[in-house]
Amino acid sequence: MYQRILVATDGSTLSKKAVLSAIDLAATCGAELIALKVVPRYPQAYFEGSIPLSPEDVARVEKQWDESAKVQLASVLKKATAKAVSAKAITVKSDVVSDAIIAAAKKHKADLIVMASHGRKGIKRLLLGSETYQVLTHSHTPVLVLR
Numbered sequence: 001m002y003q004r005i006l007v008a009t010d011g012s013t014l015s016k017k018a019v020l021s022a023i024d025l026a027a028t029c030g031a032e033l034i035a036l037k038v039v040p041r042y043p044q045a046y047f048e049g050s051i052p053l054s055p056e057d058v059a060r061v062e063k064q065w066d067e068s069a070k071v072q073l074a075s076v077l078k079k080a081t082a083k084a085v086s087a088k089a090i091t092v093k094s095d096v097v098s099d100a101i102i103a104a105a106k107k108h109k110a111d112l113i114v115m116a117s118h119g120r121k122g123i124k125r126l127l128l129g130s131e132t133y134q135v136l137t138h139s140h141t142p143v144l145v146l147r
Contacts, residue, residue, distance in 0.1 A: 002112050076089065
């Protein structure tokens with residue numbers, strides 16, 4: 001049914017549930033699992049008059065983000081291995097999470113994208129955005145959304 005399943009994780013509790021579901025689905029289908037973590041390119045200041053970060057601080061923050069991503073993805077790989085699922089982990093740097101997920105699915109020839117959705121509505125969705133919604137509406141790869 002599926003050969004490659006891409007699961008996007010942000011480390012949240014809801015995202016961890018989506019990871020477990022993706023691993024179970026991959027085990028059932030005999031599919032390879034691709035665990036994806038998107039990290040920002042660099043810290044951004046959104047307020048005029050904010051204090052810009054020094055290059056050393058930017059490097060330190062980016063290193064922390066990379067290390068955090070490695071820890072999260074290592075956890076996914078460990079869980080996949082425990083269920084005898086072939087898995088690989090990838091970290092992508094991008095300021096637009098949804099575009100990075102779609103591009104990774106295309107690049108790695110995923111048959112399915114698995115993501116969690118917080119189910120925000122109204123003003124919360126407007127202010128906080130919805131990466132899942134963007135992937136769902138712009139991806140040519142099928143998307144399984146879990147809550």
